[in-house]
Amino acid sequence: MSELKLFNSLTRQLQTFTPVHPGTEGDPNDPPEARVYTCGPTVYNYPHIGNMRAYVFADTLGRVLSYKGYKLTHVINITDVGHLTDDADAGEDKMEKMAAEKAQSIWDIAKHYTQAYWDDIKALNIRQPAHWSIATEYVPAMIAYAESIADKHCYELESGLYFDTSTVANYGALARAKTEDGEGRIEEVEGKRHAADFAIWRKTPAGETRQMEWDSPWGKGAPGWHLECSVMSEALLGLPFDIHTGGIDHREIHHPNEIAQNQARCGSDHSGAQFWMHNNFLIERSGKMSKSSGEFLRVQLLIDKGFHPLAYRLMCLQAHYRSELEFSWEGLQAALVRLKRMVMAVSNLKARHADTQTRHAELVSASIVPNEPTVEADKWALKQVQGDVAPGISVALKDFATAVEDDLNTAIAITSLETLIGLKKVDAAQHLGAIAEMDAVLGLNLQSLSRTDLRIRPKAAVITEAEIETALLLRKEARAEKDFAKSDAIRDDLIAKGVEVMDGDPLGWDWKLDI
Template identity: 40%
Template sequence: MGLQLFNSLTSRAEAFVPLTSGPVRMYSCGPTVYSQAHLGNLRAYLFSDVLRRTLQWSGYAVESVVNITDVGHTVGESDLGEDKIEAAARRELRSVRELTDHYTELFRQDLATLNVLPATHQPRASDYVPQMVEFARVLDERGYTYRLPSGLYFDTSLDPDYGLLAKAKAGLVEQRDLGEEGKRHPADFAVWRSDTPDERRVMRWDSPWGPGVPGWHLECSVMSLALLGSPFDLHTGGVDHREIHHVNEMAQSAAYLGIPAADWVRTWMHNEFLLSGGQKISKSAGRMPLLSDVAAAGLDPMAFRYLVLTAHYRRQLNFTEAGLRGAATALGRLRTRVPAGAPLVGTTFDEIAGTLSPAGREWLTRIDTALTDDLNTPRALAEVTTMLRSDLDPAEQRTVALAADTVLGLGLAGPADAVVAGDAGPTVPDGMLEQDVAAIEELVARRQEARAARDFAEADRVRDELHELGVEVTDTPDGPRWTVTGGS
């Protein structure tokens, strides 16, 4: 069937067909660098990394953009109010540039730690403000905007497709806060925010509408146009962007280019939230686990990547310490199962499949089928685990595992050290065979993977299988503990 991707614009999985014969062009909304990215933020970049790796696995070259928002994003996500960057700089007693450089570097370090491939381009919004002014000027000349004391606003009523991506135009408009007196319609948004008489921002640029700063939505339209051209293949981001930010990007870009809104980007893809206690992880809610917290808990940070891959990107994932510890144990076990041997030769499915026996190609095809079915990483992980327990030749087991890892990015050729610090291990009877312990731990890990993916029916099935073997599992804050109590 080839690569199938779920398109938020059409609400269905579609065969991926590049727009041109050149590299696939892909834009991913980057962070606002006023604080450190939390684990919920990082899920978006793990998703886009798997997407990029899957494209490359399928034989495509990829040109990717992940922007750095260092201006224009207001506190509270509205068109009015203080810029998040300036507020944070005052709070931390840093200059704006010191603050943004610091958090940009931390963001890059987190991505490197999680084995996320570096983007082809990582532009800073502040470097593109002159192009943003010109973009807004064109919109103004064409009659898509109107002026208020607070800035230049886009008139959403002039876009017949406004809200198409969110699938809720009427409801979307009704739910917006007017924010600024004088707005013609609730959903209208600022493309330029002008200084008021009693306000002087640290970051400000001259414009035909007075000194000020660009609206937050403007930057992605301008930078994608400058770096990828138009139209382009893929635009990704968190599911929260689908409702407003991406809707506004689409509206202003279509108006600027003079094309239907749906023609700007071929495929839109959005990852679901990471949850904590059933609620979205967010800075405003005070739930902000960081990647550094994972290492501080004595775990390999790559355990977080493994945990994220146990759930499909379009499903919400509840983050718990127990789930993370289970992921760390499962990752360590997976690494130990990969036979030693030669490095991988080839980077795409076709290149690697040609080096394998019919049995090896069959396993590789099963993994490819999972990955190209809208990035089904939970199924791909299950196929890799099952393959490593099969009777496939060890040298081919290694080849297939490392081939899958070109997409999964888990470092399966690396050391099997993703373990819990101070883990006392299970309680087992004296004389129990090592292979029996390994089999039980494999089942315990499968139960944790199912729980992390919120597949509770599978978790219960594995628990019953353990019970039949006389194994009781206790879930603790430090992860699952098992004890052999006797057979049934």
């Protein structure tokens, strides 16, 4: 097995992945295991598409680990308590704030937005983790964890129990706080010994009652946000585990605080995870990425505008996860067209393969050829017969493996997939098997999607048959006059209204409208 190189935010360099739990060589009942923890959402509102980029990244990482032969144990947490509005120790609890604004139970708020997040997970073809860890289910464990480190590493104030960051070695190394101003978002809390100290337990202020609060040795209150992930990752994965993922914003405060807690728990040499990996931001110039902007960019909004959610997944994969990715509707449309081309090519290949199998069955029935077993492409284990694979397929597979093993370089991997799809005169079963192997990593569902699946009628589209025919007539005239800019503009306008123009169709200027 060739090496998998991953970028470790803790060391700021590429490192070879070696699992904490290597298993027993040659024993299929004890394979090498990769244990991964991903910081999940705070379920006080709908996730925006920038949030969801983090889960596409984490899913891709998990798929690559599976591709490399590791048994994957992946945990994603659901934060339903403890996350304050400024990510540090000031502001309101995000859950309590939304519950008050909606005049609803905080438990109902959590249930609603958790389900919305899970709907987006499904829409983007993100695999289910081994565990969804719900923060409120671990509060007793959080209290026990805090008690175990309180004497040596914490101090109590009127507002709660605080972690003294001076008691651990190299606090903030992940954020490079000393050189990159990583502590800039931390706000002062009266009585703290150091600006970077953070809440382990937040007491309910005198005279107030929260919907979510528990008794503790430090008074009634709620756990700090940072404590949750340390407790749940240890409980479900053990310490140390292999990889901790999250958005790059977590690199500055949340993850350094997790590391400090893990050091207090296990010793200065233990950050908790061997690798800390972070995806970069999704940038949207109009400012609609923020949840405070009203109609912010959600997966459902993409669907309402006529875009299949897997076009957004492809858009994410077209950029390296550590690079900023700028969102635009034009870029999303280009990704949809790219996805459609791949889906149509695979559909055509499947149809040709099915015809070949039908003809073979007819020849067998006529006793013209011997009855040999055929293999269904979606069940075909390509890796078991690499030596017999056609040269073009072999080269594409090698290039694909090289790309994903180089810190998940999905942009290059997609190019390898397109090269593979475009091969001619190769065995159809091998061809489909190789495509399935690559798509198992990229998660684009190429063998199950159809062209029709990708035609989503925009929610606001309203157009009559007469209007379509008039537009097509104008387009035909524009093309006859070689005014291709006008022709393309008419076609794009029809697409935006849910109309698919089928140029070159045997019936002439035909169209389809998905209602």
